[in-house]
Amino acid sequence: MLQIRSEEEVDMDKVTAAMVLTSLSTSPLVRSPPFKVNEGLSGSWKDNGFVGPFTPSSNSSSGGYWSWSAPSDQSNPSTPSPPLSADSFKPFRVPSLGGVGNGPAGPEDPSLDDQDGSSLLFDEPIPRKRKNSMKVMFKCLWKNCGKVRNCDSDCSDGEEDFYYSEIKLNTDSVADGLSSLPPQSSDAKEPHPGGTTPLSRSAPSALYLIQTDHAYQATAPVSIPSSNSNSSGSACTSFTPTNSSNFSISWQSPPVTFTGSTVSPSKSQGFGEQRSQTIAVLSSPPRATTALSRKVRGEGKKCRKVYGMENRDMWCTACRWKKACQRFTD
DNA sequence: CTTGCCGGGAT
DNA sequence: ATCCCGGCAAG
Structure with a gap:
């Protein structure tokens, strides 16, 4: 939920920022800074959840691992829970570098809340309709994208078109930067920002995914890049936490099951759920299967x-x- | 250094 | 199919 809000903001900012960023931060470097920030956070949750309980028990031979396993589920929720929930918003990030997304997200949320207020919580309804008065409409340049976008008087004919396409391409790198960056202009003018923009950015990286979800936004783009290093492991972990209990299972099953079902079903579902699934699909299946042959590594102890x-x-x-x-x- | 496991070989 | 190991990657 929180994340969504930020996404909106990003879009809004994106438009304005796009102009600046277009020239300034077209390079991918922009994203790296934000990622590192979060590293600290991921480490903390990890320690609490796994290392803490695990270390003491490690001493005992057989009893050790079991106790570690069971307790983790129950005890985890309390401590790790916070981090986990946060992860669900930005699963992909965690995998990539250690949950970078959280760092920026945390600080950002507060500020966002102030602006949007409680309405933000409902994220879903807002994003779609949010806009002022549109005069001109533009179509998404992306091949599969049939979305139309309205533009304020600010947008000029030629420019609007230009920006639209521009944004999607650049957004990839820009989006990340924006998320952490302070909002430059708070006026939102995108009818359904999440839908069009997000897709466009993810498109460059992964085409198949994009078509599925036009609706979700910044989340996907980030996940793609990160997935390559340890997306499967981290990604799964991050979104799995939702149910904390099946963290281990989700690891293997999700990728396979989700991939097939997620693609078509996207149309009707809870947005929150939809998003998480989509993310999973994006990050794990493609990369994990193709690029990531090695699972990353088994977590718990083995025989x-x-x-x-x-x-x-x-x-x-x-x-x-x-x-x-x-x-x-x- | 250890540990988990892929890729491949032997039977 | 069953069994095993070389060697890699992750920690």
Whole structure:
């Protein structure tokens, strides 16, 4: 929810900022700064959730891992919960560099709330209709995109068109920067900003995803880039937390299941849910399957660690054969 | 350094 | 199909 709001803002800013950024921050470098900021946050939640409980129990051989596993689910919610929820907004970010999105998002939210007020919470309704008075309408330049956009008197005929296309292309890098950047102009003039703009930016990176979701916005773009390094692992983790309990399961299943179903269903659903699914699709399936052959790594302990080399016969077959562990799936 | 596991080989 | 290991990547 929070994220959405920021997205809107971004769009608005984007328009104005686009002009400035177009010349200034066309380069991808812009995004890197924001990412790093969050690193600290991700580390903290990690420590609380995993390291804390895990370390003490690690001493004991078999009991250790179990206790770690179960407790984590229950205890996690309390401590890690905050971070996790935040992650759900920007899952992709976490994966990329360690949850950069959160850092900027946290600070930003407060400021955003002030401007939009409580209405922001409902994010969904607002984004679509939000606008002033439109005179001219423009169509999204993106191939599949059939969206139309209204423009204020500010927009000129030729320019409007130009900006529209310009924004999507540049937005990719710009968007990230904007999210962290302070709002330059708060006047919003996009009828359905999230829909058109977001898509355009993601388009360059991943075409298939884009068509599915025109509606969601900044989230997707970011996730794509990040996914490559450890998107599958982090991405899944971030959105999975929603249900904290199935964090391990989601890891493997989601990518496969979501990919197929998500594509078409996008039309009718809760926006919040829709968004999360879309994100998952974007980040994990494509990259993970294609580029990311290696899963990133198993989280919990595996047979080898649990039973030790001495008790190799107690391992699951997969572990004995040096394959992906089947018993302690993460 | 250790650990998890992919890719590939042997049977 | 079953079993195993070289070697890589992640930590």
